[in-house]
Amino acid sequence: MTIPSYRRILLKLSGEALMGDGQYGIDPATVTRMAGEVKAAKDTGLEICLVIGGGNIFRGMAGAAKGMDRAQADYMGMLATVMNALAMQSALEQLGVPTRVQSAIEMDKVCEPVIRRRAQRHLEKGRVVIFAAGVGAPYFTTDSGAALRAAEMKCDALLKGTSVDGVYNADPKLDPNAVRYDTLTYDRVLQDNLKVMDASAVALCRDNSIPIVVFSIREQGNLARVLSGEGTATTVYQKD
Numbered sequence: 001m002t003i004p005s006y007r008r009i010l011l012k013l014s015g016e017a018l019m020g021d022g023q024y025g026i027d028p029a030t031v032t033r034m035a036g037e038v039k040a041a042k043d044t045g046l047e048i049c050l051v052i053g054g055g056n057i058f059r060g061m062a063g064a065a066k067g068m069d070r071a072q073a074d075y076m077g078m079l080a081t082v083m084n085a086l087a088m089q090s091a092l093e094q095l096g097v098p099t100r101v102q103s104a105i106e107m108d109k110v111c112e113p114v115i116r117r118r119a120q121r122h123l124e125k126g127r128v129v130i131f132a133a134g135v136g137a138p139y140f141t142t143d144s145g146a147a148l149r150a151a152e153m154k155c156d157a158l159l160k161g162t163s164v165d166g167v168y169n170a171d172p173k174l175d176p177n178a179v180r181y182d183t184l185t186y187d188r189v190l191q192d193n194l195k196v197m198d199a200s201a202v203a204l205c206r207d208n209s210i211p212i213v214v215f216s217i218r219e220q221g222n223l224a225r226v227l228s229g230e231g232t233a234t235t236v237y238q239k240d
Helices: 015-019 028-042 060-065 070-094 116-124 142-152 186-191 199-207 222-227
Strands: 008-013 047-052 099-103 128-132 157-162 183-185 212-216 233-237
Touching: 008 015, 008 028, 008 142, 015 028, 015 070, 028 047, 028 070, 028 222, 047 070, 047 116, 047 142, 060 070, 070 099, 070 128, 099 116, 116 128, 128 142, 142 157, 142 199, 157 222, 183 186, 186 199, 186 233, 212 222
Parallel strands: 008 047, 008 157, 047 128, 099 128, 157 212, 183 233
Antiparallel strands: 212 233
């Protein structure tokens, strides 16, 4: 599949990507490097939305597995995504990139509430919009939040930056014979239960014809390469 020319994208980053080589929390040097990747992409003329997970601080499902109430644990995870969003906002603005954070859980002392038309206006003015707190409700992942915001903002693609360079038929960290896919259909991802995003996020992208591009964010400059069609990635889309 030829990589099309995008005008507006949503970039989904895992919270773990912000840890760097650490085991927990936010590594400022890593956040600064990733902010540089976002700036380089934005400098090409792209309009960019961001969604960042919270797994580097707290993961709701892990908390629920240890006996916490699932809804309460998910709300804690949403608050973790706000912390990551503020960290990324600071890093981007230090690089001269105007940024706004919008949270699905209102906290007007530190960020705006999610207002779709205001977010669209921010993008039109050249600002990066970081959406935090998922969809604002428990039992939904930040993947679902990313798919929802990509649909709301009419993004041309959802790019998911992970620790691996695409989608494999098995975990490449555990299976040396795992095979990477260049392209997949949404239905194949759902049918084979491939670990791209959760099923509701994949279905939402399918229903709104939003391609999902999975790539490694840990490689320096890889976001720009993927956007230009030169990097290694897996694209999930609907065949004509």
